[in-house]
Amino acid sequence: MKILKKILFICLFFLLIYSSLYSQDEEKVKYIFNQIEKGLNNSIVSEFSQYFFNDTYISLVNGITGYYTANQSFYILQDFLSLYVPFKFTFSNISTDINSPFVTGSLKYDYKGVRSTARVFISLKAFGDNWHITQITIK
């Protein structure tokens, strides 16, 4: 009985650790998504530019598609948001599954006086302890 209790205790202990680690990751992911939402709403790329991966996939409604370094990604998005000025961005679906976290959303923007809506898909991936944005699609 004692042994059983010990085994149960150990299992619970590891479960707790795993959950806390898991929830830590979840919290990190949620935080990054919040930063992205804030950045896109206010056209401030620097809110989330530190999470760009060195080969971030970017696909935008203006035709830009490809893998870009963190430097390029910053300027590409900055230029994009200065031309396609967002006036409202909302998430429609958030998945914090740490295996493949992603968000989808809707970005309403004004491009040279023409107002339109684009759908957004952003995914993250963990590299060691760090989470990075691996894909930004705005269509």
Add this chain to the structure above:
Amino acid sequence: MQKKSYRNKIYIVLFTFFILTIILYKVLEPIIINNTKNNWDNLIIEKNNKIEEEVIELFIENENNLLNTSKEIKSKIKKSIPQNDIISILTEINSHDYSDYSVLLFDDKKNLIGWSKNGFINNADTLLDNYNFGETHFLHTDLIIYLSVTDTIHSNNTNSYLLISLPFEKDYIINNKYYKKISFSQKLIDKFHTAFEVNYSSEATYSNDGRYFSFSLLNNFKNKIAVVTFQKYFLDTEIDSLHNLFLILTSISMVFLVIILGLFLLKYLRNLKQNYIKFTFIALYISIVRIVLFLLGIPSRYIQNELTDSAYFSSVFAGGMIRSPLEFFITSTAVLLITVLAFKYILSYVDKRYELKNKRIIISISISTICIVIYFILYRSIGATINSIVFDSTLLYFRDSALIPELPNAIMHANILIIGFSFILFSIAFICVISSQLFFLPKKNQIFYFITLFFIIQTIGFLYDYFQSEPQATDFIRLTFIAATFVISYLIIILRHKKAINYIYIAFAASVITISLLIHYNYELEKKSLRITALDITRPNENLFEFLVTETLVNAMENQQIKEAFKKSNFNYSALAFKTWSRSGLQQESYNSEYNFLDKNTFYLGGFDFRFKEKYWADWSKVPKPIDTVIIYKQQLPNSGSKIIHGLAPIKDKDNLLGHVEVSILYEITSIGFEETPDFLLTPRAMMNTTVDYNDLNIIDFSNDTISTVLGDIPITVREKEMILNADFNQYNEAWLNLRINNNEYIIFILKILEENKNRVLAISLRQKDFYWNLFNFFKVFFLHSCIITLIIFLYLFIKIIRYRKIAFSFKTQLLFSFIIISIIPLLLLAIYFSNLTDVKNNESILYKLIKRAKNIEFYINDYLLHSPATQNELYGEATRDLNINYSVYNGQFVEYNSKQNFMNIGLIPSIVNPEAFNEIVYKKQNYWLTNEEIENYTYTSLFYNATLANKPYIIKIDDAFNKISIPMSQTEVNVFLFGTYSLAIIFIIILSTILSDRISLPIRKLTAATKTVASGDLNFELVLKSKSELQDLIDGFNLMLKDLQKNQYDLADMEREIAWKEMAKQVAHEIKNPLTPMKLSVQHLIAVYRDKSPKFDEAFEKVTKTIINQIETLNNIASEFSAFAKMPSIKVEKVDLVLAIREVVDLFTEEKVKIKFDYNKESKIEADYDHLKRTLINIIRNSVQAKADLIEIFIEENIYNYSLRIKDNGVGIPPEIINKVFEINFTTKEKGMGLGLSMAKKFITNINGKISIESSSSQGTVILIVLPKAI
């Protein structure tokens, strides 16, 4: 002086003007904005009306072009119709002038007799009666809306019908470079910057939404044929535009202000004494200009194209001032200017060291150490810069095989050259500084120590790279860098080559080094491409597919065109599917996808698929209906890792179900290559925009350690498989491996992915390039750099011509250009010949391969018709499958079979034969016809073959759009290779020509220099030069002439001396006689008084002795003057510093009561006798002092070939009547003067080829002007 003050006034006026404009803009802006706000209602009406007018004008322009074209064609073919001259009709209709139009000609029975090769319209014969003749209308086809007009041609009692159409609005988009944009509505959007929608129907209605404005388009018969609706401008948008306009105007004014300020301050900078202060100010100014331009957003804010697109290149270095190719260009140009200035000033410092020649060992060592450190920092920096250029860019510097690359690529190559030039120049400057520390040594020892320094720097360089974890360059690049900088420094420092050509050497050295670095990093980038390929393969996942499918279906649900389509019968759903697919994210992401229309019961109506090898039907029958929203269904294909995400959405009109749209995405690894997709439909996948050609990649996919998929032809053994699976993976589950497979070296990137229930390992491999490929890449870029350098040289020469109105090429330069031109012309002719030959051979190869395929088809069908029960139509499809050839068969004009029926159904390819081919084969009886055709802007080669199938004539068409025909070397590759390798030949030619022209012209140059020396008066030398040609006779003759001249000079000098002595003796006699006469008279008087024993004897004695003493004094003066004149020492002409001589002379007068001002500091070398020069200056200043001047100012003005020295005093001046005599011998205004001073000065100055004159003289003072030639 007047010119300068006038210029200053202009600057001040301009400066004030631009300040005022800035103030004016600030004042006007709120006024205009307020006015806009207050009058917005009226303004918006005006704007709307203006837009309406302009749109109608644009439409009428197109309409008139169409009507004029119709008239032209009518008149040209009118005669050919009654003669039934089809050949002429087809030729005329397909003239290049009408290539933008679709032209159809029908006979009186509405049979098609003539057609153009572009834009065939199906069932056009049925449309002829729908419209009035001569009336323009919009004609809707599946993919394109045309502006058309139908007309009749009446001749010889028959009527023919002509339908001419101009493509007006394309209803689809293909995201690649071949897509031909035709969109009237897009033109309006781009022009007016607001949303536009054009409804090309006479029944279209106006918008009821107050935010929009609608108006009708009327045709030439004043009938409504379309309605244009646009979104009215928002006040906010208008205000933003006004803000931007004022910002632009203010920015322009600020830029001008900065430029004017710079020009204004430049003149003060010129007078600054210290070079380093001058340099600091100028460098600061250039930096400020650059920063100001950046802060004002010039040019990024105003130019929005690929040159300012960060996607091509961007770096966070310099705070964003190199965030795009154009910004980089501006910044690198600013850096270049600063570097060139710094180089100039460092060289002048080095020159001073050369003059001083002092031993200051400790200081020398300290300076050298600092310079070496900076030198290696520069070496590392150039590598880091090229690293950034390669990795922070999406430009493919070597993959693009075009000889002249596209603009962003070309600008980046220019940037590489400029920045490389700056680094090399700066590095050379520091080597020069280090070398200048050796100047205290004799020249022979200097060379020895210079070479020793070279080896020391090479050793330090080796150690520097050895101890770094990531050296920025290879050993070869380091060796080349150090060698190049040392060679050029040797030219400048040891050989004292101070010519503009040094910059050309530096430019070419920079080109070689930067290209070598580019190739080195490009290899690293190729490795990165393997990684990106792996990422791209593993990036898509179910979430992304679901997102894309959902996004596409949500858009479909809102699509009005789809709703209208479901209401029609006999509708081409396949075409609509293509159109909507083309506008969706599916095309941009280039995934294998399908877009289908289903009816209310989910039965298939039509669709379009992109790279779906077969139909994968989703079973929607089990889904409970009706559905209200998007449904997703995921299908796993058996026996493969492929997945399909299907989506279904209802299409409703209000609540009425009309039908369904189904979208599917298939993901499989073997779709990466796109071999089967025609280029005009290919949207580049992200990984395809990498350095390597995706077709060169080999991909192996392992699933649970077993090979599941292989793409490419690399065979791997078990051992190699084990090595891949057991590679050393890092924390990101990535590994690199180098393997030798089949005698080829491969670099392999391996990625481990943990997927649900399986371990997946993806290995992407690339064969490493041979050395000659790197050489090929090198010359491609080197050619471009050479063009840029040549352009700059021409620009420099052009400016020189403009400035000096003449340009003189030396004999050596003329020889050099002659050799180069003579050598390059045959080389170029040869290159053009080989290029054309390759073109011919390629065409022959393509023709052969296409004919072979056509014959195979013919044989196959005829053979199977004889031996199998299959019908001809069935055999068409089987031939495609069995022979793997895509082809078309035409029975007469129209197609009977096409392997790519789906593209024909959509309307992308016409269902009628090429009219030229029809002409040639049917009427001119050719066996085949090879021609170029176009889909969009994609050109491909088509063969039309005169075939006989089942004993009937047909035309078989085979092209290289749907059949991959390989050729040994494409035309572009040949051109690049030829011109690349010929660049090497040209370099050798230039080097050889330089050496030859130098050798041939050397005797002429030496003769020229000798002649100049003789002209300057120096005859004491002999030209020693050995030549084995007629030049030796010339040299001997010259030396003989020189000896004769010398002898004559001596004889002349003797004669002159004799004359001079005679003259002087005469002068002496004359001068001596003058005082002797009064002396004699006085003595005679004294004798007379003494003899007379006059009481006035004492008085007389006093007077006479006084007279005699005075006259003796006079005689003494005469003797002194003549003595001074006689004692003139021989002149020793050498290079002397005029400024130094003046300073020494000025110092002599410090104790006198005269103030002498002299502020000129720049070294001014002339050729003169130093002591004589000083004596002359002393003489002139002494004259000024004697003319009661208390202020003497000395000015030096440097001209191109001489110095103008002005000595200005505030003395009593020279009376005008004697100004012309002051330089004559014996002329003097002084009581006790001999009048020799100025004449001696003039003689001396004339002897050194100068001039002296009285520039001005008045009671306020005198200005003496002395012009002295610069030392050569």
